[in-house]
Amino acid sequence: LFEIVPKMNIKKTMKIVTVGFLLLLLGVSCVKGVDFDQAEDVSVQPIYELDFVYSRIRPINFNNGISNEFIPTLRDTLRDELFSGEITDKLLAVDLFVSFENSVNRSFGTNLQFLDANNVVLRNIFVNAAAGTPSNPVTTTHTIALTRVELNTLVLATKLVTAVTMSNGATDLDGILHLKSKAIYYTSLLDE
Amino acid sequence: LNLGVKGIRAFDIFADDGRDINVKIREQLEGMDKRDFYTFTQQLELLNFGWRNEKKKLYFSGGLYEELDFIAYFPKDFATFTLIGNEDPLGKELDISQLKSTAALLTVFHFGMQKKMNKQLTVGGRLKIYSELASYRAIDNSGKFITEQLEDGNNVYTHTLESVNINIQTSGYAAINTLNVAGGENVSKDIQSELTSRALLGGNLGMGIDFGLTYQFEDNWVVTGSVTDLGFITHSKDVETYQVRGTYEFEGLETPTKNDPIRLDTFLEDLESRIAQDTITRSYTTFRSAKLQGSLRKSFHRITNSSGCDCWWQNDDEEQYAGAYGVQVFSQFRPRGPQFAASAFIYRRIFSNLRVKATYTLDSFSFHNVGLLLSTNISVFNFYIAGDNLIDYANLAKARSASLQFGFNLIF
Numbered sequence: 001l002f003e004i005v006p007k008m009n010i011k012k013t014m015k016i017v018t019v020g021f022l023l024l025l026l027g028v029s030c031v032k033g034v035d036f037d038q039a040e041d042v043s044v045q046p047i048y049e050l051d052f053v054y055s056r057i058r059p060i061n062f063n064n065g066i067s068n069e070f071i072p073t074l075r076d077t078l079r080d081e082l083f084s085g086e087i088t089d090k091l092l093a094v095d096l097f098v099s100f101e102n103s104v105n106r107s108f109g110t111n112l113q114f115l116d117a118n119n120v121v122l123r124n125i126f127v128n129a130a131a132g133t134p135s136n137p138v139t140t141t142h143t144i145a146l147t148r149v150e151l152n153t154l155v156l157a158t159k160l161v162t163a164v165t166m167s168n169g170a171t172d173l174d175g176i177l178h179l180k181s182k183a184i185y186y187t188s189l190l191d192e
Numbered sequence: 193l194n195l196g197v198k199g200i201r202a203f204d205i206f207a208d209d210g211r212d213i214n215v216k217i218r219e220q221l222e223g224m225d226k227r228d229f230y231t232f233t234q235q236l237e238l239l240n241f242g243w244r245n246e247k248k249k250l251y252f253s254g255g256l257y258e259e260l261d262f263i264a265y266f267p268k269d270f271a272t273f274t275l276i277g278n279e280d281p282l283g284k285e286l287d288i289s290q291l292k293s294t295a296a297l298l299t300v301f302h303f304g305m306q307k308k309m310n311k312q313l314t315v316g317g318r319l320k321i322y323s324e325l326a327s328y329r330a331i332d333n334s335g336k337f338i339t340e341q342l343e344d345g346n347n348v349y350t351h352t353l354e355s356v357n358i359n360i361q362t363s364g365y366a367a368i369n370t371l372n373v374a375g376g377e378n379v380s381k382d383i384q385s386e387l388t389s390r391a392l393l394g395g396n397l398g399m400g401i402d403f404g405l406t407y408q409f410e411d412n413w414v415v416t417g418s419v420t421d422l423g424f425i426t427h428s429k430d431v432e433t434y435q436v437r438g439t440y441e442f443e444g445l446e447t448p449t450k451n452d453p454i455r456l457d458t459f460l461e462d463l464e465s466r467i468a469q470d471t472i473t474r475s476y477t478t479f480r481s482a483k484l485q486g487s488l489r490k491s492f493h494r495i496t497n498s499s500g501c502d503c504w505w506q507n508d509d510e511e512q513y514a515g516a517y518g519v520q521v522f523s524q525f526r527p528r529g530p531q532f533a534a535s536a537f538i539y540r541r542i543f544s545n546l547r548v549k550a551t552y553t554l555d556s557f558s559f560h561n562v563g564l565l566l567s568t569n570i571s572v573f574n575f576y577i578a579g580d581n582l583i584d585y586a587n588l589a590k591a592r593s594a595s596l597q598f599g600f601n602l603i604f
């Protein structure tokens with residue numbers, strides 16, 4: 001068996017073995033049935049839902065706290081972090097979903113105001129809640145679509161003012177106004 | 193060089209079938225799970241030498257090789273959250289423990305000894321010193337991010353970061369990053385110099401052993417077993433562990449709570465106060481990813497020399513048989529449990545200087561893995577080349593793994 005093959009020189013044999021093996025691999029190897037150009041069609045457009053604002057307001061909250069007098073509007077101001085940060089550039093649109101469950105026998109109006117650093121109102125969203133009763137609460141829902149163009153303005157917002165106004169109010173009424181809301185962010189992570 | 197992907201193939205996504213690629217991605221995403229993984233292992237033999245003491249029937253070996261090892265398990269919940277969002281029910285719960293990944297770049301100095309105890313038994317051991325250039329390890333993570341609708345909740349959803357505990361251990365990263373950030377004309381040279389120093393026993397050091405035995409229980413039957421990389425590395429230089437811990441529940445911002453024109457508190461500050469983020473420089477120890485190997489081999493076609501003498505016993509080192517077949521098993525410890533592979537093989541010495549070994553392997557990636565090894569011995573040279581998954585070379589897009597090894601030895 002040792003004598004079957006005449007002595008070969010090292011370089012030649014190594015070359016034959018390597019080339020032979022690689023040719024074997026290359027000869028049978030290929031990539032077929034695929035189209036890598038499809039990578040250009042990949043879109044990553046996740047939709048994220050995140051709670052926005054909420055409140056549980058009773059008529060007694062419309063007490064001025066000092067002279068026990070009725071004040072028609074409750075208002076406070078939050079730092080706006082809704083449309084800030086890196087995600088802003090990736091937003092295609094945002095839907096604000098607002099829901100009221102009202103068991104107070106009065107209607108309510110709510111203003112959501114986005115203010116810039118100079119307290120200029122960039123966008124005011126008004127939503128109302130129809131009157132209900134303690135035994136028969138009424139649900140009112142609103143969906144506010146914010147387009148990409150509007151979002152370009154809203155990214156400048158630094159404050160969010162929420163103002164809830166009770167019509168023909170009184171502080172001794174029964175019931176509660178339950179405000180729920182969420183923001184639905186439509187994003188596109190691969191687009192510039 | 194080994195590259196493996198369990199759970200998905202290029203063909204599954206890029207098949208030219210006229211279907212929307214985004215639909216295919218989503219289908220594949222739903223079909224994958226957290227046990228799917230990606231691996232990449234590369235070794236470069238820098239120096240390997242050995243010599244024999246005939247009198248004591250001892251064989252000594254030593255050398256140095258470089259190794260890069262990476263594994264990442266598929267974090268399905270995070271992929272879903274990124275690709276689909278949390279509007280879909282699939283994205284409403286993120287299991288943070290799915291974040292499991294490690295990578296290490298190191299050099300290994302080794303010295304070993306093999307002794308033929310008797311005609312049947314040969315044992316060997318090898319001592320290893322590890323010098324690690326850089327590594328990260330993120331395997332001890334836990335907690336969840338849950339988006340749920342509660343009937344009595346204050347808002348539409350309740351978003352909860354529940355018992356979050358994220359630990360990402362790094363070594364060898366901070367100093368390189370500092371050099372890189374600092375920039376300057378010599379930044380590449382400085383980084384190269386730092387890495388070279390670490391490669392030559394200046395990195396994070398560790399120690400390990402390999403152990404193996406060969407038992408020839410009949411003339412042409414041999415069983416072998418070995419354990420390799422049973423060791424550890426102590427990380428004390430250039431260590432940074434990033435930790436994130438805490439629980440936080442978010443239901444949106446309550447407003448208005450009272451008639452207060454300026455109430456600029458913020459949920460981001462609240463979040464940061466409840467979810468602590470720390471960078472820790474305490475040293476830590478990691479264990480190497482040990483491997484177990486075993487084989488059972490039956491040899492055939494006994495070789496006699498040209499004079500017809502069946503005199504293999506005159507020199508223990510000469511191959512006694514021209515062929516062999518058998519089975520071999522392999523297991524490697526990984527963060528989510530061991531990986532297994534089992535192969536049937538046939539080996540044949542074709543000419544005096546050419547050997548061929550063919551294997552059929554069942555492993556984590558496929559059940560039809562055919563491999564081939566060619567080895568040639570000429571004079572003092574031994575040259576070898578081996579490849580795996582040859583069937584998949586017919587269409588690499590359908591391959592789940594690929595492996596290629598080649599090298600040469602000088603034998604005196």
